Amino acid sequence: MTTVVDAGTSGAETFLQEKEEVIDHARVRVLAFLNIVANGMNGGLEQTVDQMDVMLCSETIKKYPDIIVGVKTAHYWTEDPWDGEHVPWAAVDRAIECGKSANVPVMFDFWPRPGRTYSDLILKKMRPGDIHTHVFAQQFPILLPDGKLNPIMAQARQRGVIFDVGHGGGSFWFRNAVPAAKQGFVPDSMSTDLHTGNYTILSMNNVMSKFLAMGVPLADIIRRSTMNPAREIHRPELGTLSVGKEADIAVLDLLQGNYNYIDCGFARMDGKVKLIARMTVRAGRILYDPSGMSMVQWEKARPQYFTTPGLGNSKPARADDFPRE
Template sequence: MKNSFVLRNVKRVNGEEIDIVIESGKIAEIAIAGEGHGEQVWDGAGTYVSSGWIDMHVHAFPEFSPYGDEIDEIGVKQGVTTIVDAGSCGADRIPDLVADSKQAKTNLFAFLNISRIGLKRIDELSNMEWINREKVKLAVKAYGDVIVGLKARISSSVVGDSGIEPLRIARELSDETALPVMVHIGSAPPNIEEVIPLLERKDIITHYLNGKRNNLFDMEGKPLQVLIDAINRGVHLDVGHGTASFSFKVAEAAKQQGIGFHTISTDIYRGNRLNGPVYSLANVLTKFLYLGYSLEEIIAAVTTHAAAWLGKPELGRIQVGDQANLTLFTLRNEQTVLIDSEGEQRVSDQVIETRGVVIGGEYIEC
């Protein structure tokens, strides 16, 4: 479906029914439902429309195993128009990731791994010689239109004997490049109370709802003081579900304590896409619907909130004159079993399912 077409009888998340007329890839008109006209008509009765979903934490470099996948497999084919690769590549391979993105339909941004080898190995910060400050700065200069931040995975299996030092270097590189840091948190050492105080405004804690012993909540489910202090400093909380980093019990406690997300992301790659527990961004969003968050809150986390963090507000809106960047999805009343990273199950009465995206002047069915 190209050129001029209309999405008829679609509804915004607030329930308002509209037609969206798209011409030459741009939104030409937002009309009252049933009154939009185009060369082709897509009947969206019962379908929600939002600005295109943004997944803030994916792994989209297929050459690296186990953490890799094809860009469009975790992008437009899943109803996601923009993905942010979370440090798959360091300075050695970021040119290849950028080249791959030019062949894909999905928009791609990236966090640059501070280790030049990236996820070629899964202990990429265990050897301090793999952190080359000059190569980081050169990569940021060369690919500044794609690189949106720096990535440091700060957990014991990644840093080994390097301890907290890689994060200290990431902090210095952040100051030198004016880029924020996304920090993966996981098993100690380093202890979480060493890690979080080093984060500043706009830095991201990803995996903030993980169920590991070194997490951000105490045994009673109350947030640690370092988390409260970080939120007050303007540190951003990202879900980053992943294979081992999302716990229903922790998420339930966080909601009870009023510790909400800024963005919901998947940490998706081939293995957890095909075999779970992630499967898709829609599946992860369904988990938050089960937890009692409103549809408006959930969709904002993957549209306006993510777009604002990226400094790309146009990606989070539906406005006449903008490039058409849309996700179409339904909310189906059907019981489904949801599984977290701990193997815990919950049963949801509603399921979010994607139907398609509009990007590059084209409607792509999921």
């Protein structure tokens, strides 16, 4: 991939560290949603409402508009009873308030429960352009008991709500994804939610391949993996190839064979196609080329290739000594 978007690892108090230690040194473009929790995704502090500082979050977003593309809320009070310090919609409401102040979308990682329902989130709370990620997770009633698509999904889309895959280590279940896709409901954007706890996701190509196995057309998958996400984060110049744009290119190969895909419930789906990455080009520079697509045949290599280091004045050859086709 040429561009990645971090989904709320850091908050206003920790963003500068992420920027200096990760973003500024990345070879690909890295953008970010800022966590409404000032300390970011940090366990217990995600449950502390006082950590959800709307003004500090908004000010940080405005300070780094070239990197921060939205607000993220996640993991708030998923099990314990509500109390005076933990009201049902605290994280959602504060994230939306920050989104309004900074004029950016909000991404929701959400767990429905009594007092905080999924239908209220997507039909009442979320604004047009806001994003619900992990849409095919096990906890969402996107299907009715008879297997038909819940009408609230179409109603939310009509309101302008955006649905995202956000596969992750526990948020993609074929029992929801396959029936929904067969009834025409495919998420607006496809994404990985890659983190150290992932097992069933592996890569963006793996996510895309699963949707191929589910019968979604390749062109549709590409659009939902490139142009759509770019539009959702208000960066329409990304995710497309055209004259005058940066040369950000992912070269993929479509393999035919027998392949197996697993979901977060450790159930399997069989498929006949698989996408793999052959090359990644970021801003015109080749970053990934494991099969040597850009390299010359060895017989045609530069003279330096055929020298032996240590003899005469020869020096060890380096990668930059050799041209790419």
